Amino acid sequence: MLGFILQRLWQAAIVVIAMSALVFCGVYAVGNPIDVLISPDATQDIRAAVIAQYGLDQPLWRQYFAFLGRLIEGDFGRSLVYSMPVSQLILTRLPATLELTLAAVLFASLVGIPIGMYAGYRPHSLISRAIMAISILGFSVPTFWFGLMLIMVFAVQCGCMPAGGRGETVSLFGVDFSFLTGDGLAHLVLPALNLALFKFSLMIRLARAGTRELMLSDTVKFARAAGLSEFTVLSRHVLRLISIPLVTVFGLELGSTLAFAVVTETIFSWPGLGKLIIDSITSLDRPVMVAYLMLVAFLFIVINLIVDLTYALLDPRLRKGRA
Template sequence: MLGYLIKRVLQSILVLLCVSIVVFAIMYLSGDPTEMLLPPEATQKQVEELRHHLGLDQPFFVQYKTFMASALQGDLGKSFVFNKPAIGLIVERIPATMELAVFAMVLAVIIGLPAGMYAAVKPDSWLAKAIMSGSLLGISLPVFWLGIILVLIFSVILGWLPSSGRGETEVIFGIRLGFVTWSGFKHLLLPALTIAVFQLALIVRLVRAGMLEVLLQDFVKFLRAKGLSAGKVVYIHALKNILIPVVTIIGLQLGNIIAFAVVTESIFAWPGMGKLVIESIHALDRPVVLAYLLIVSLLFVFLNFLVDVVYTFLDPRIRLK
């Protein structure tokens, strides 16, 4: 286990190094942030003074060396726009994004797992056919279009749910959460549902395919021959054999939601990391973009490690090496 942890730590360092080089190079080639920070009537002298103040007048490798020296001390730089530590701006937005991502994934799993199992156990029923048709539709719908339609129906036409913002929040264990208040919960529903639809459809199709394969295996026939009820065979023994690919997809998709919930957060004005990084990209705010991508990369590494650990509980034959 210790050797596995050391290997994962070294892999994480290499991933973060590669991400920092690629992103720093892209942002370096994207343009001059001073053009976004200064008014159009600014003089050339003012532009040069600002570029010197931000260190943008140095060659690429000098700028990257300065960034890495500060990063190794836990300083990812100050935002060009907000003049605050970039990592602080990201950390402030993490709870909102995590709340949205986790709630959407929980919603997808709670509905998708039993729906996929039912579609496999009774594939010829009208409900199973409806589930599979709905899953195909859910995978095909663009997220931005779905979000707009949900706002139109539930906010504009019916007036049931708010269309933007996070609502009231409460601080629990030092973390500001919205779902614990009625206002926050109502604000959370539409963006979470927008994200959950694709994840739900993906889980349904994955669970159905895995369950259909498992139900044809010999051990299932043996359990049925022993007289076990259909419920125990399906929901206990067969379910255990499909959980590993399901857990893999959940881990990967949770990371994707956290990293790429940009469209949903923009549509619903959700104050998360995605909305902040889009604004920072438009303003060429390099420190914020770098801090965001490094934190997201680290989060992906952690989620992959967590999935590997869960494997060992689902299947005792798996060992971390």
Template sequence: MLTHIIERILQALFVMLVMSALVFVGVYAIGNPIDVLIGPDVTQEIRQQTIAYYGLDRPLWEQYFTFLGRVLHGDFGRSFVFGMPVLELILSRLPATLELTLTAVIGAAAIGVPAGIYAGYKPDSFLSKLIMAISILGFSVPTFWIGLVLIIAFAVELQWLPAGGRGDTASLFGVQWSFLTLNGWTHLLLPALNLAFFKLALMTRLARAGTREVMLTDTVKFARAAGLSEWTVLRRHVLRLIAIPIVTVFGLEFASTLAFAVVTETIFSWPGIGKLIIDSITSLDRPVMVAYLMLVAFVFITINFLVDLTYVALDPRLRKGRA
């Protein structure tokens, strides 16, 4: 088990190194941020001084190794636009995206998994058919369209919830969170619902498919023959057997939602890292773009690593194979 963990950590470090090179070259080889940072009426001397100040006059490979040396010391550079350390800027926006993502994915799993299990357990009931119809709608409708409908319905027509912003926040461990205040929850609800709709459909269909498959296995037949109640069968056997694919999807969806909540954050003016990267792309703020993409790679690698460890915890056969 320890050997497996060490191997995964070494693989993760290698992947991060490769990703850093690809991301840096891909971002720094495109466009010229100087045209955005300074006006067209400045003198050529000031233009050259600005280029030299940001190190853009050096070869690309030299810029990369300079960047890599700074990263090893926890320095991702300074934002061209905000004039502050990139890591500090991203970390200031991360809590907003993190609480939005957790609310959406946990809510989708809490509703979608039981709904999917019920739909798989009683596939011919009216409620099961209704659940599957809603899940198809979740796959079919674009996220931005759902967001606009939610804003029109609940913010414009009914005026129950605000259309955008983060609302009031409260401090916990030195970080500002919206979910700690009632006003913050009113601002959080619509973007979280918009973000959760596709995840809800995915979790529902996955749980239903797994339940339908498990209900036909000998394990369930023997459990019923032993006189166990249906609730016990569902809880002890069905849920345990479908747990691994659900954990996999939960981890990957959490990572992808955390990394790519751009559309939702833009529609609802949610001040997270998704909106930050859109603004950075518009202004060619290269340090922020590189740091964001590396953060995305790190999140996916970390989530995959944790999911792999969860496999071992859920399946005793894997523990024996890696002992």
């Protein structure tokens, strides 16, 4: 098991270095932030001084190695627009995005998997057909349109839910949380539902397909022959056997939801990383753009590492290197 963990950590380190080079070169090849930061009427001397101040007069490879050295120390530089450390700027927005992402993915998993298992257990029932129809709508409806419909129905017409914002928060261990207050929880519901739509449909279809296949397997037949109840068969055997693909999807969707929550945060005015990265792209705030992309890449790597370790716990063959 230790060798398996060390191998995955080594692979993760290589991927982080490769991603840092790709992200840095990709962002720094697009546009010139000096054109945004400096007035067109500025003299050449002022322009040259600002360029030298930010190190933009250095060759790209030298800028990258300077960035890599700061990255190892946990320093992403200073924002060109906000004039504050990028790490501090991101940390002020990250809790809101993490809260929204976790709420959406947990809802999609905790509700979608049991519903999908029921649809696979009773595939020909009317309820199962209705569940599959809902899942098809979840794949087909655009996220922005569904978000606007949620606002129009529940905020405008019914008036029972707030249309946007994060609402009242409570600080716990120095981090602000919305779900700990009634007002904050009310503000969280609609954006979380909007963000969970696609993931919810995906979990339903995966759980249904796995359950329907396993219900015809010898494992289930032997479990039934042993006198186990249907609930025990589903919870102890079927759920465990379909858990590996579900864990994979959960990990990947958690990362993608965190990375691509921009649309939902924009529609519901959620003060997370989405608004920050949009403003940074508009103003060519390179340090913030690089830090955001590196954070997303790092989160994907960490999530995949956790998924691999979870695989090893679920399947002993992986720990012994036979699969």
